[in-house]
Amino acid sequence: MSASKRPKPPAAPVETTGHEWDGIRELDTPLPRWWLIVWYITILFSIGYWIAMPAWPGLKGYTHGLLHRSDRAEVVKALDDLSVQRGLLGKKLLTADLKAIEADPELQSYAMAAGQAAFGDNCATCHGAGGAGAAGYPNLRDDVWLWGGGLEDIHRTIQHGVRSGRPDARVSMMPAFGRDGVLKSGEINDLTAYVTALSRRPADRAAVRRAAPIYAQQCVVCHGPAGKGVQAMGAPDLTDQDWLYGSSPSAIQQQIWNGQGGVMPAWQGRFSEETIKALAVYVHVNAGGR
Ligand code: HEC
Ligand code: HEC
Numbered sequence: 497m498s499a500s501k502r503p504k505p506p507a508a509p510v511e512t513t514g515h516e517w518d519g520i521r522e523l524d525t526p527l528p529r530w531w532l533i534v535w536y537i538t539i540l541f542s543i544g545y546w547i548a549m550p551a552w553p554g555l556k557g558y559t560h561g562l563l564h565r566s567d568r569a570e571v572v573k574a575l576d577d578l579s580v581q582r583g584l585l586g587k588k589l590l591t592a593d594l595k596a597i598e599a600d601p602e603l604q605s606y607a608m609a610a611g612q613a614a615f616g617d618n619c620a621t622c623h624g625a626g627g628a629g630a631a632g633y634p635n636l637r638d639d640v641w642l643w644g645g646g647l648e649d650i651h652r653t654i655q656h657g658v659r660s661g662r663p664d665a666r667v668s669m670m671p672a673f674g675r676d677g678v679l680k681s682g683e684i685n686d687l688t689a690y691v692t693a694l695s696r697r698p699a700d701r702a703a704v705r706r707a708a709p710i711y712a713q714q715c716v717v718c719h720g721p722a723g724k725g726v727q728a729m730g731a732p733d734l735t736d737q738d739w740l741y742g743s744s745p746s747a748i749q750q751q752i753w754n755g756q757g758g759v760m761p762a763w764q765g766r767f768s769e770e771t772i773k774a775l776a777v778y779v780h781v782n783a784g785g786r
Contacts (some may be wrong), residue, residue: 508521582606589770594647597777598785604777611778614771618763627782631742632758639784640738644727651776657762658730665762668729672720674753683710688749694734695743730757 546552549561560566585606589597597603615627622633629635639645643653643666656664673679679687683706690707693699712721717729725733732740735778741747741756763772 524766567773586770589773592620593774594651594773597773598647598781604781607774607777608781610771610774611776614775615778619775622760627779632740632756634740634758635738636779637782638738640733640734640736641727642725642730642740645780645783647776647780649727650779651772653760654772654775654779655762655764658760659757659760660759662762666730668718668731669757670731670751670755671714672753672755675713675755679714679752683707684749684752687711687715687752688745691723691734691748691752692745695736 505635511526513522513524515674545665546559547561548563549565550558551561552559576650586605588603588659589607589610592600592603597607615623616625619627623636624630624633627636629637634640634642641649643649643658643674652664653666656662658666659669668769671678674684686703686707687710689699689703690711693704715723718729719734720725720726720731723734725731732738737743739747740758742749763775767775
């Protein structure tokens with residue numbers, strides 16, 4: 497904008513403070529009325545607030561105000577209420593049987609929360625975040641079970657572990673057929689084809705035929721005549737798509753050769769009985785709850 501078009505300042509007389517520097521005068525325009533009203537209201541409000549609410553520090557404490565409000569006291573009370581409620585739920589969890597916990601929505605959601613916290617801190621290292629599993633560590637989110645997926649089964653596995661050395665642990669050991677020289681390596685190759693065929697994948701037919709009597713003699717006790725697995729032995733179903741150690745022929749062969757068995761620690765004694773129950777409910781519900 498050019499200088500000539502700029503409007504001239506009004507020449508009306510204005511109040512000044514009388515101060516002047518180099519021809520610049522200090523105006524003394526009164527404050528707008530609305531502004532003053534808001535200002536007075538805030539002053540009145542602050543006085544009311546000092547009277548009603550805790551406000552001024554003193555040498556020994558502070559002014560408590562007529563309303564005696566205290567955030568700290570409220571937090572303490574809320575925590576008290578919560579711990580009473582938790583204590584009650586914890587006691588209920590301890591005495592209720594597992595089925596009853598799942599049937600009671602309040603108790604179940606308490607168990608799920610407690611179970612999730614304990615799982616994240618203690619189980620996820622092996623079973624993966626949320627229990628998704630990894631090679632050698634079973635997925636706990638599907639309904640495929642080595643040792644049984646009923647609430648009581650899961651509870652027992654968590655309490656005593658698998659091959660944990662505890663007297664009540666779940667035990668069973670697949671023999672190391674190759675390493676211990678029970679079977680010859682040709683027989684193990686044939687069995688590898690046999691197991692591959694069990695899960696309905698293409699395999700050398702002659703090898704499968706040769707392996708059938710060896711399977712019947714050596715493997716049926718634990719894996720069952722049709723390869724469906726036996727939960728009392730912790731022996732997996734060999735006919736499904738779910739593999740603990742891997743589905744490839746080399747993984748299968750290596751398992752028949754070495755007969756490795758996973759170790760799951762026992763948690764009784766490390767956790768309270770409530771926590772173990774909460775974990776059993778958490779695992780059971782997450783896996784589909786059958
Ligand atoms: C050190 C590793 C490790 C930790 C930690 C661990 N587990 Fe396991 N868990 C295993 C292994 C390995 C198996 C499989 C055992 C087998 O091969 O039979 C297993 C099996 C299980 C099973 C049985 C699965 C089935 O198919 O029958 C359950 C249930 C289970 N774990 C729950 C838990 C819970 C709950 C925790 C935490 C409190 C936990 N695990 C912590 C290693 C672990
Ligand atoms: C004493 C019982 C027992 C006998 C006998 C046995 N197994 Fe097993 N087998 C198991 C157990 C238990 C597991 C699971 C190991 C684990 O949980 O870590 C297993 C796992 C396997 C796996 C791995 C499956 C997977 O999901 O990764 C294969 C393959 C297998 N067995 C094949 C055989 C064959 C073939 C024979 C016969 C030559 C045989 N087993 C004999 C108990 C047995």
